[in-house]
Amino acid sequence: MVPHLITALTGPINELEQRILDSMPAIERWFRLEWMEHTPPFYSSVDIRNAGFKLAPVDTNLYPGGWNNLTDQMLPLAVQAAMAAIEKICPEARNLLIIPENHSRNTFYLANVMQLQRIFNMAGLNVRVGSISPEIKKATTVTLPHGESITLEPVIRTKRRLGLKNFDPCTILLNNDLSAGPPGILEELYEQYLLPPLHAGWSVRRKSRHFQSYEEVSKRFGKMLGIDPWLINPLFTKVEGVDFNEGIGLDALQTAVDATLTKVRRKYKEYGINEKPWVVVKADNGTYGxxxxxxxxxxxxxxxNRKTRNKMAVIKDGQVVHDVIVQEGVLTRERVHEAVAEPVVYMMDRYVVGGFYRMHAERGTDENLNAPGASFVPLAFEHSTHLPQPGARPGASAPNRFYMYGVIARLAMLASSYELEATDPNAEVYD
Structure with missing residues (x-):
């Protein structure tokens, strides 16, 4: 199923798809050489928006939930990627421990954990789920929406290792984004592999650093393809020292919004785009929409108004917002069943393994879709994203559209690898 674009696919995006398809061997070689130099995040998901004239990532998650939205047809790809990822890190791995988010009663979220358990089990590992939530004091079984059940067990920390009763893993997979900071129980685990590393969590990670890395990647990629990097890169700027409740820093925020809108307006004029530009203001370390x-x-x-100030002032786990990014708004011109939709691409190691459309019947083309009321259509990536059809008219072929989405998602994943290298506390620093 290809969601329909509500505009004719013409102009820049049409040319971009054609350029990407024509350059496929060069693109794949470029990625191959990059992965020789850089380590991809263990897994990731990327939200992409297709404006009909521009295609860009608007968010990258290094602790992706939503694996339960992938179809059964996608599982073989995910299992193969999981095998490759684990083989690279710990070839002799036997036991894997998944550590989920602490909201242990959210059954839809736990269905995602169960899907991860299934993927790594099929990749040849014994997989159990260990909770660091203080609520889980004994093995707890939770029934999931489709009648399956998952067991959460309390983790046990010894001096050097983390595990469960009668279960000693060599690898620990975090599906917890550590918004409130890494708990002590996860620190100083020198004998086990912790994936992703602690510095990938939101207590360290910043969207501004990610999009700065993405800007660098998009410029290099654009140069190789001979395209304007703006076509794949949302403009952004960072504003520090904002306090929404006290009204502090709003002047600086206003100036940044004005400057970004002016830049976007200039680009719209250059490309003859008759749309009103807009921006999204986001907490620099925000998550969960x-x-x-x-x-x-x-x-x-x-x-x-007070409601908006309150909404912007505090994010997940009660974290107070001090820094924000002002990001160019990218329209989504795609529809599924008349609802506004955006593709979300899932990757493990350096491979695209699938994805789905996030859709929201009550949101507009210029609004955040990651909000209560969103639903998911996991049919869009049924065919492998790596099998484009050369010769097909741009926009007419699902594999071509999804190959293009996979390329943009991998650029965001590469930016994440740059970002993690820059924040690695164990990296060697050379003068």
Whole structure:
């Protein structure tokens, strides 16, 4: 199923798809050489928006949930990628421990954990789920929406290792984004592989650093393809020292919004795009679609209502927002069953393993879809994203569209690897 674009696929995006298809051997070689130099994140997901004239990632998650939205047809790809990823890190691995988020009663989230358990089990590992939540004091079985059940067990920390009763893993997979900071129980595990590393969590990670890395990647990729990197890169700027409740720093935020809108307006004029530009203000370390607002005019920031201030002031786990990014808004011109939709691409190691469409019937083309009421259509990536059809008209072929999405997602994944190298506390620093 190919969601329909509500605009004719013409102009820049059409040319971009054609350029990407024509350059496929060069692109794959470029990625291959990059992965010789850089280590991909263990797994990731990327939200992409297709405006019909521009295609860009708007968010990258290094602790992706939602694996339960992948179809059964996608599982073989995920299992193969899991095998490759584990083989690279710990070839003799036998036991894998998954550590989920602490909201242990969210059955839809736990269905995602169970899917991960299934994938790594099929990759040849004994897999159990260990909770670091203080609520889990004994083995707890939770029934999931489709009648299956998952067992959460309390983790046991010895001096050097983390495990469960009668279960000693060599590898620990975090599906917990550590928004409130890494708990002591996960620190100083020098004898086990912790994936992703602690510095990938939101207590260290910043969206501004990620998009700075992505900007660098998009410029190099654009140069190779001979395209304007703006076609695949959302403009952004960082604003520090904001306090929404006290109204501190809103002048600086207003200035940044105005400057970004001016830059986007200039680009729209260059490409003859008759749309009104807008920006998204996001918490720099935000997650779960929290701490986000759409701004169409800098004057809107002069009289934010109390509800909006409260929404922007605090994010997951009660973390107070001090820094934000102002990101160019990218329209989504795709529809599934008349609902606005955006593709989310899932990767493990350096491989695209599948994805789905996030859709929201009550949101507009310029709004955040990662919000209550969103639903998922896991049919879009049924065919391998690596089998484009040369010769097919741009936009007419699902594999071509999804190959293009896979390329953009892998660029964001590469940016994440740059980002993790920059924040690695154990990296050697050379003068």
């Amino acid at each position: 929290m701490g986000i607002m759409t701004v169409r005019d800098a004057k809107e920031l002069e009289d934010l």
